[in-house]
Amino acid sequence: MKIATAGIGLRAGHVLALFRQMMPEVEFVGYYDPQPTYLEMIGTDTPRFDSVEEMLAQTKPDLFFVGSPNEFHLDQIRAGLESDVPHIFTEKPVVVSIEETMELGRLLAKHGSDRLMVGLVLRYSQHMVDLRAAMAEGVLGQITSLEANEHIGPYHGAFFMRDWRRMVSHSGGFMLEKCCHDLDLYNMITGSRPARVASFGGRRSFLPDHAPASNAENEIFHIKGSVWNSVDDPFHSDGDIIDCQTAILEYETGASMAFHTNLNVPDEHRRFCVMGAMGMAEGDFVRGYLKITRRDGKVYADHDYSKGDRATLGSHYGADHMMVADIIAYLKGAAEALPVSIVDALEAGVAALALDEARSAGRVVGLSETWAEFDSLGLRR
Incomplete structure (x- = not known):
């Protein structure tokens, strides 16, 4: 199970660490985060990328984790949906406005909603x-x-x-x-x-x-x-x-x-x-x-x-x-x-x-x- 993440703050680090604890075959293949505060929670040897698109194209993960600040979710989810990544997990809240809600809804209507999971824990x-x-x-x-x-x-x-x-x-x-x-x-x-x-x-x-x-x-x-x-x-x-x-x-x-x-x-x-x-x-x-x-x-x-x-x-x-x-x-x-x-x-x-x-x-x-x-x-x- 290859996982790539956009964002490696405390919440993302905590959830991803649980994935590795409960699924030992997990491999963290890349991260995108200009300020990776809790990188040690997934491993400091995890490869760093300059963009989500580059990371997804090169690592081809099984799961793309979106754990960035809320305002960036829509663009990063879009990148995941438009790639061939089979599963996407996004932290809540998904988007920050009614307009973004409808925009993501249109993306889901086009690409399918089954690929996208959400952290409403x-x-x-x-x-x-x-x-x-x-x-x-x-x-x-x-x-x-x-x-x-x-x-x-x-x-x-x-x-x-x-x-x-x-x-x-x-x-x-x-x-x-x-x-x-x-x-x-x-x-x-x-x-x-x-x-x-x-x-x-x-x-x-x-x-x-x-x-x-x-x-x-x-x-x-x-x-x-x-x-x-x-x-x-x-x-x-x-x-x-x-x-x-x-x-x-x-x-x-x-x-x-x-x-x-x-x-x-x-x-x-x-x-x-x-x-x-x-x-x-x-x-x-x-x-x-x-x-x-x-x-x-x-x-x-x-x-x-x-x-x-x-x-x-x-x-x-x-x-x-x-x-x-x-x-x-x-x-x-x-x-x-x-x-x-x-x-x-x-x-x-x-x-x-x-x-x-x-x-x-x-x-x-x-x-x-x-x-x-x-x-x-x-x-x-």
Whole structure:
């Protein structure tokens, strides 16, 4: 299995290292990255190339990994689709605008979407494996409403305010960059997409008035390092992303959701509560539980993922390992499909971008015309 990568930052290095750990026959045949920060994670002897096109032409990889900053994804995915590389993996979010979504959609309509996989890792989590199984048995019934959040600690929020992700032009915005995972899950759970959305938020925590008063406190905001296009001070940065947002979404099925995210929460959590006509499911990725209750009050399942092997697997609540294992099975022909598709990822991205449009414009944004254009590409089978 020959792998070439565009981008070798921390995330790409981590996922690629898992590939080698779980698939010893992996050979890293090339990388393209003007600033290869974590090259040692795949091997400093990996050949370097001056362009993606040159790398793909010379190495002819089995898998092309796109792990570069978001603004470069479209061009690099295009290069992969137009080459003869059989499989492409792109990190989320896939693209940074509605226009790029449609452009990639046209490329997928031309070249096929089966070659492209995406790193929406939470679909692979044990939480979602167990929740999908319960839903398949009809335990929840028709989904009626949801509430969910993603709250990250000050050390992580500061990273976003110092990193290249602080600029909407690079990342597409915080809701897209960080919460596309969550929005994808709730599209999956409702079995539909947002029909209209509204959103409110702004920058409330990472402001000069709230800068740390001591060096000891300041250290908290530099735990997570950044390299490319970064700045040192998250409270005086030039970033234009926001640090808190509240959103409401109405889905095509009629279900509705309230979603809240904040980048400065000392006791992190990533909770969800799904209400159905026949039951409910509540869980927290950070605290590691999932409880499913039938409408008669009987508990269908009460999972504690904070103990045992799953608790020690690390990043993304153990889902990184599960994702790589599933992808390897898929590449080897042992699995027919993956839990999430590139089309799912693009639809989650549209939801995030629409939420930011609603926030900045101060109005409810309807998505019927956007979905009509997207569906006209024929990507859904």
